Amino acid sequence: xxxxxxxxxxxxxxxxxxxxxxxxxxxxxxxxxxxxxxxxxxxxxxxxxxxxxxxxxxxxxxxxxxxxxxxxxxxxxxxxxxxxxxxxxxxxxxxxxxxxxxxxxxxxxxxxxxxxxxxxxxxxxxxxxxxxxxxxxxxxxxxxxxxxxxxxxxxxxxxxxxxxxxxx
Amino acid sequence: xxxxxxxxxxxxxxxxxxxxxxxxxxxxxxxxxxxxxxxxxxxxxxxxxxxxxxxxxxxxxxxxxxxxxxxxxxxxxxxxxxxxxxxxxxxxxxxxxxxxxxxxxxxxxxxxxxxxxxxxxxxxxxxxxxxxxxxxxxxxxxxxxxxxxxxxxxxxxxxxxxxxxxxxxxxxxxxxxxxxxxxxxxxxxxxxxxxxxxxxxxxxxxxxxxxxxxxxxxxxxxxxxxxxxxxxxxxxxxxxxxxxxxxxxxxxxxxxxxxxxxxxxxxxxxxxxxxxxxxxxxxxxxxxxxxxxxxxxxxxxxxxxxxxxxxxxxxxxxxxxxxxxxxxxxxxxxxxxxxxxxxxxxxxxxxxxxxxxxxxxxxxxxxxxxxxxxxxxxxxxxxxxxxxxxxxxxxxxxxxxxxxxxxxxxxxxxxxxxxxxxxxxxxxxxxxxxxxxxxxxxxxxxxxxxxxxxxxxxxxxxxxxxxxxxxxxxxxxxxxxxxxxxxxxxxxxxxxxxxxxxxxxxxxxxxxxxxxxxxxxxxxxxxxxxxxxxxxxxxxxxxxxxxxxxxxxxxxxxxxxxxxxxxxxxxxxxxxxxxxxxxxxxxxxxxxxxxxxxxxxxxxxxxxxxxxxxxxxxxxxxxxxxxxxxxxxxxxxxxxxxxxxxxxxxxxxxxxxxxxxxxxxxxxxxxxxxxxxxxxxxxxxxxxxxxxxxxxxxxxxxxxxxxxxxxxxxxxxxxxxxxxxxxxxxxxxxxxxxxxxxxxxxxx
Numbered sequence: 001x002x003x004x005x006x007x008x009x010x011x012x013x014x015x016x017x018x019x020x021x022x023x024x025x026x027x028x029x030x031x032x033x034x035x036x037x038x039x040x041x042x043x044x045x046x047x048x049x050x051x052x053x054x055x056x057x058x059x060x061x062x063x064x065x066x067x068x069x070x071x072x073x074x075x076x077x078x079x080x081x082x083x084x085x086x087x088x089x090x091x092x093x094x095x096x097x098x099x100x101x102x103x104x105x106x107x108x109x110x111x112x113x114x115x116x117x118x119x120x121x122x123x124x125x126x127x128x129x130x131x132x133x134x135x136x137x138x139x140x141x142x143x144x145x146x147x148x149x150x151x152x153x154x155x156x157x158x159x160x161x162x163x164x165x166x167x168x
Numbered sequence: 169x170x171x172x173x174x175x176x177x178x179x180x181x182x183x184x185x186x187x188x189x190x191x192x193x194x195x196x197x198x199x200x201x202x203x204x205x206x207x208x209x210x211x212x213x214x215x216x217x218x219x220x221x222x223x224x225x226x227x228x229x230x231x232x233x234x235x236x237x238x239x240x241x242x243x244x245x246x247x248x249x250x251x252x253x254x255x256x257x258x259x260x261x262x263x264x265x266x267x268x269x270x271x272x273x274x275x276x277x278x279x280x281x282x283x284x285x286x287x288x289x290x291x292x293x294x295x296x297x298x299x300x301x302x303x304x305x306x307x308x309x310x311x312x313x314x315x316x317x318x319x320x321x322x323x324x325x326x327x328x329x330x331x332x333x334x335x336x337x338x339x340x341x342x343x344x345x346x347x348x349x350x351x352x353x354x355x356x357x358x359x360x361x362x363x364x365x366x367x368x369x370x371x372x373x374x375x376x377x378x379x380x381x382x383x384x385x386x387x388x389x390x391x392x393x394x395x396x397x398x399x400x401x402x403x404x405x406x407x408x409x410x411x412x413x414x415x416x417x418x419x420x421x422x423x424x425x426x427x428x429x430x431x432x433x434x435x436x437x438x439x440x441x442x443x444x445x446x447x448x449x450x451x452x453x454x455x456x457x458x459x460x461x462x463x464x465x466x467x468x469x470x471x472x473x474x475x476x477x478x479x480x481x482x483x484x485x486x487x488x489x490x491x492x493x494x495x496x497x498x499x500x501x502x503x504x505x506x507x508x509x510x511x512x513x514x515x516x517x518x519x520x521x522x523x524x525x526x527x528x529x530x531x532x533x534x535x536x537x538x539x540x541x542x543x544x545x546x547x548x549x550x551x552x553x554x555x556x557x558x559x560x561x562x563x564x565x566x567x568x569x570x571x572x573x574x575x576x577x578x579x580x581x582x583x584x585x586x587x588x589x590x591x592x593x594x595x596x597x598x599x600x601x602x603x604x605x606x607x608x609x610x611x612x613x614x615x616x617x618x619x620x621x622x623x624x625x626x627x628x629x630x631x632x633x634x635x636x637x638x639x640x641x642x643x644x645x646x647x648x649x650x651x652x653x654x655x656x657x658x659x660x661x662x663x664x665x666x667x668x669x670x671x672x673x674x675x676x677x678x679x680x681x682x683x684x685x686x687x688x689x690x691x692x693x694x695x696x697x698x699x700x701x702x703x704x705x706x707x708x709x710x711x712x713x714x715x716x717x718x719x720x721x722x723x724x725x726x727x728x729x730x731x732x733x734x735x736x737x738x739x740x741x742x743x744x745x746x747x748x749x750x751x752x753x754x755x756x757x758x759x760x761x762x763x764x765x766x767x768x769x770x771x772x773x774x775x776x777x778x779x780x781x782x783x784x785x786x787x788x789x790x791x792x793x794x795x796x797x798x799x800x801x802x803x804x805x806x807x808x809x810x811x812x813x814x815x816x817x818x819x820x821x822x823x824x825x826x827x828x829x830x831x832x833x834x835x836x837x838x839x840x841x842x843x844x845x846x847x848x849x850x851x852x853x854x855x856x857x858x859x860x861x862x863x864x865x866x867x868x869x870x871x872x873x874x875x876x877x878x879x880x881x882x883x884x885x886x887x888x889x890x891x892x893x894x895x896x897x898x899x900x901x902x903x904x905x906x907x908x909x910x911x912x913x914x915x916x
């Protein structure tokens with residue numbers, strides 16, 4: 001495991017997210033492990049990775065979004081130091097799909113796991129330059145302390161899984 | 169005490185009883201988390217400097233940033249409205265709502281929308297408004313105001329929220345646990361979000377170049393609010409503008425650490441205008457995402473509401489750097505005891521609230537709570553953008569003093585008080601601001617002055633005329649001042665010292681706590697340093713703490729003049745009272761010319777800091793008593809509980825105290841209580857006595873947990889508070905470090 005992946009694993013552990021490491025061929029199996037059906041998803045733009053025939057509805061209706069237990073999306077990149085996932089606001093629906101279901105499964109290429117915020121902001125500045133300028137850094141499940149104790153699973157997901165696809 | 173003081177005291181007592189426990193538990197927990205998170209993060213200090221610089225530049229460049237963000241948002245098809253004031257802003261949002269026939273609006277948490285009263289304005293226009301942040305939702309149901317910038321319902325316990333929800337919603341099964349309450353609120357608000365026609369958010373930052381609204385949340389409500397309805401209105405003060413995404417990074421790494429101690433919030437959302445996310449029409453559930461009738465719409469409402477004037481105001485400008493993290497509230501001992509319903513104005517709470525309220529609602533809005541900032545300065549190292557929150561409070565206090573009506577008691581003090589303050593100044597403030605004059609008279613007439621001061625008629629008069637609480641013991645003035653003692657003292661017969669220092673006879677050390685001064689002189693002499701104790705002017709601390717800036721400036725100039733010949737002669741200045749050291753090191757840059765402040769600050773040391781320097785430069789600890797040998801009053805006990813003075817802690821002098829005591833063999837446990845609650849005059853004031861004692865009890869309780877250790881505290885105020893609350897003696901660091909009097913004439 002690279003130093004960055006190790007740091008990412010540690011950060012995900014700290015924020016209560018579950019890490020699945022695989023290569024492209026193993027993504028199907030990793031998703032079976034990570035996904036609780038019914039699931040909706042948005043297309044994952046990683047070579048040789050597809051959500052088709054994985055029991056994930058990639059062109060969901062509003063009802064399916066509401067009733068899904070899992071939402072699967074790509075993460076444009078991740079930040080190892082913080083355990084953060086960059087979720088873009090794409091027409092495919094990454095934002096609502098990662099937000100509405102109680103479990104979010106993010107798929108990210110190992111080469112897109114960046115070590116720290118310096119690297120993340122370099123990437124961010126480049127994508128802003130291309131006009132890709134709406135993105136959410138999601139770090140662990142949604143949470144609140146407003147009801148007198150820390151509770152996870154508020155307006156956003158209660159569980160977060162991250163599938164890191166190692167480069168061949 | 170006067171009726172107005174009595175009412176204020178009563179108000180504070182009521183809030184402490186009703187809300188204090190919940191506020192203390194949560195704000196002190198967040199404070200500990202912040203301290204841990206920033207200490208663990210090596211870049212903290214560099215990022216604070218960078219963040220402040222970015223904010224300062226952005227505020228300086230504000231008109232250009234407003235133009236840039238307008239162009240960027242309009243390029244993306246969105247709308248920007250620059251609102252002059254609250255009514256202008258709410259009118260615009262009402263028009264947007266009406267234009268979209270909005271029946272239901274969902275909001276995420278935003279102090280700026282609280283400031284302009286947006287929720288009430290929309291409700292009055294017939295729109296249903298729902299707060300989706302769970303804390304704000306609790307307040308909406310309870311019809312109460314926020315008590316904290318970040319945790320608006322911090323004053324409510326879980327049990328209170330459960331009672332509130334059960335009474336208001338009458339659920340089939342009564343709600344009890346935090347999980348149940350959260351699930352109920354999520355489901356209830358989920359429906360509101362799905363049916364909403366308009367989503368309103370605030371903005372933690374706005375990036376001009378790309379027209380991006382940046383939102384920091386943990387619950388995910390801002391995401392849902394922004395992305396679920398077709399239309400998103402973001403309301404932000406103009407001060408939230410940053411040039412571009414490149415300037416955002418330091419704030420991302422600081423804001424959550426400062427607010428809650430998290431490395432980063434659960435969600436950091438960057439939305440640039442109407443996003444590419446598909447629209448969601450929950451009325452047509454079987455259509456795919458994005459098939460709604462309307463495209464996304466985006467409005468950015470930039471609120472001025474006094475901010476342009478703040479930008480021109482030298483004392484208020486840096487309020488605009490505030491990123492609303494609440495660290496100044498959490499690090500404040502008074503806030504931890506009373507919360508924002510006492511320590512806050514119409515909208516904002518905590519130390520920075522004085523700047524915000526004075527700026528957006530007017531100086532009077534800060535009047536009710538401004539006194540609660542004691543200037544302890546513990547918020548200064550907490551602030552991620554290094555705002556001098558105590559100075560803002562002092563400057564506004566000065567304005568309030570100057571705006572006061574001439575009062576009935578001015579004849580009592582006009583002839584007596586050599587200050588430069590206006591008629592009408594609260595006689596209580598004038599009395600404490602002229603502490604040095606009082607002390608001089610007190611010493612000159614001691615012990616009669618002390619007997620008189622203890623007499624019932626005098627205490628009643630002090631209470632009635634000046635609001636001095638009769639439950640407080642007054643300082644006991646010593647007939648022989650430190651300056652008198654030093655002048656009469658026969659110096660040791662040792663070799664001529666090659667180094668000479670001035671020990672500064674501050675008011676307390678000179679007139680009241682004289683032993684501390686004597687100990688310091690003995691210790692320095694034992695380490696081979698020659699000591700002079702000249703009569704010197706006051707530092708200006710006493711008037712500054714009362715907002716009497718003009719008087720403080722005069723005293724600062726006089727002290728700088730009086731010390732100049734000593735500095736010319738190569739003497740350093742050793743200060744015993746941390747509040748006076750903080751004057752020189754922190755406040756003088758605002759009170760005396762730059763060169764003077766720098767020179768003085770560079771030559772002035774805390775006593776323990778100076779001793780530490782001597783030891784580090786090869787001085788031998790031999791002449792100083794080791795812990796094993798014991799010191800006056802401690803009977804050889806090497807265990808110490810140490811409470812550093814708040815302002816001294818901000819200057820970083822605790823490390824020297826602990827290092828020197830450690831060197832002498834003491835085992836030191838240091839308190840993490842931010843302030844003892846006495847804070848100079850604060851604990852004497854009748855309207856604040858109960859609050860002061862409540863704060864002090866936090867420290868006293870901690871000390872009581874260490875019954876076998878010697879109690880050491882750094883400041884005169886800390887001593888007065890602990891003397892009143894503990895039945896154990898309290899020592900100064902100098903008293904442990906100094907050799908015991910050797911019986912030479914004049915040594916004791």
